[in-house]
Amino acid sequence: MKRPVLLAALLLLLAGCSTATEEHKESGRARWQPRPGVAWQWQLSGRLDTSVDVPVYDIDGFDHEKAAVTALHRKGRKVICYLSTGAWEEFRPDAKRFPKSVLGRGNGWQGERWLDIRRTDVLEPLMADRLDMCRRKGFDAVEPDNMDGYRNNTGFPLKAADQLRYNRLVARLAHERGMAVGLKNDLGQIPVLVGDFDFAVDEQCAQYDECERLKPFIAAGKAVFHVEYELPTSRFCAEARRLKLSSMLKKYDLDAWRRPC
Incomplete structure (x- = not known):
């Protein structure tokens, strides 16, 4: 029995x-896959304004707790976790964990320095911890910033191959945690990285006549979140709509103000 x-x-x-x-x-x-043309809000400074009626918010991962992400989820928003993965920021709570040997020249923003992305032995566990933070807070995706160091005067002899290796590492770490991940501004490597990333984030492609270079993401059914700072909307929105970009005009400090296409 x-x-x-x-x-x-x-x-x-x-x-x-x-x-x-x-x-x-x-x-x-x-895993979330934002589609071309989806509207978004990008706010990295000031008091978070959750009243903007868009499906996607991109906010600072360190500055906001899980409650802020949950509140946006309750309004039906998907939420992207902004992190700098290619530059060191002296004002972050984990800043002292980065050895001086991986800190390069300033990247143009106060208190920030390029990272030696060749040193994945040092940077991988640090970035994994940051992405764990995003996951714990409930973010749906990650916007890793400063992903094109090889095109800048970083203080290190970075090559395109170094950037590809590092960017793919960041994408893998995000995907292992169930989050989507965006490629930030690395236009030259889009053809070989579009398969590794779920969307793109671009600044000023219209100003520099580069928006066509983002078409592989659109062709793959992946959103391109795009902002301009200096051009009026009359100068870029028509092309943005033609290319199916998610475009808006923002101020450089990325506060709540926005003027979408």
Whole structure:
């Protein structure tokens, strides 16, 4: 009499494991994929304004707690975690964990210095911890900033291959945590990185006549979140709509103000 009961219990246990496996597979497939043309808000300074009626918010991962992400989720928003992965910022709580050997020249913003992205032995665990923070807070995606150091005067002899390796590392770390990830401004490597990233974030492609270079993301059904700072909307919105970019005019300090296309 006991054997059938034990057998039934075993079958139920195996079924449960199978269900859990299927749910894990489903969650892997369910990673958020923003589509071309979706409206967004990008706010990295000032008091967070959650009243903008758009499906996507991009906010600072360090500056906001889980409650802010949850509040945006309750309004039906997807939320992107802004992080600098290619530059060191002296004002972040983990700044002292970065050894001086990986800190390069300033990147033009006060208190920020380029990182030696060749040193993945040092940077991978640091970035993994940052992405763990984004995941714990409930973010749907990550916007890793300063992803084009090889094109800048960083103080290190960075090559395109170094950047590709590092950018793919960041993408992998985000995906392993179930989050989507965006490629930031690295236009020259879009053809080989579009498959590794779920969307793009671009600044001033219209001003520098570069928006066409973002077309591989659109062709792949992936959003391009785009801002201009110096051009009026009359100078870039028509092209943005033609290319299906998610475009708006913002101020350099990226406060709540926006003027979308």
